[in-house]
Amino acid sequence: MTKDEVRAKWAVAKRMVEITEDEYASHNVEAQAIKFVKTKLQIAIYYLSQLDEHGSSYTMPFTGKQMKEALKTPITKQNVKDAADWCHQCRLIRDKACATWNYEEAKTA
Known part of the structure; x- marks a missing residue:
């Protein structure tokens, strides 16, 4: 996939895991938990988008429905x-795949 195709594929998921200003500003336990979940999902999406680019x-370690449930x-x-x-599984999938990537591709991905 091209970078534009990857961006389009993951656009909705990325919007779902954006951390709002209120979540950033809040320090209560619930806000910290949602920030943690969203951050982990952002990282997982990044790994999956790298895989798509290459x-x-x-195999997706989670479904869209599971992701929505995790954000409730x-x-x-x-x-x-x-x-x-899920984040850990995505990293392992990416790490296994990136061993076969050309160094220049991995460096600029």
């Missing part, structure tokens, strides 16, 4: 755990 085939408030310990697990 034409790697992969109140944020539970399970939501936090799921987001962290």
Whole structure:
């Protein structure tokens, strides 16, 4: 996929995990939990978009429905755990794939 195609593919998901100004400004437990979940999902989406840019085939570790559930408030310990697990799985998938990438591609991705 081209970078534009990747951006279009992940645009909705990226909007869903944007951290709002209120969430940034708040320091209560719920806001911290939603920031953690959104940050982990942002990182997971970044890894998956890298895989798409390099034409790697992969199996999604989570579905759109699961992602929406993880973002529902109140944020539970399970939501936090799921987001962290998905992020870790995406990193492992990316790391396994990137061993076969050309260094120049990986450096500019």
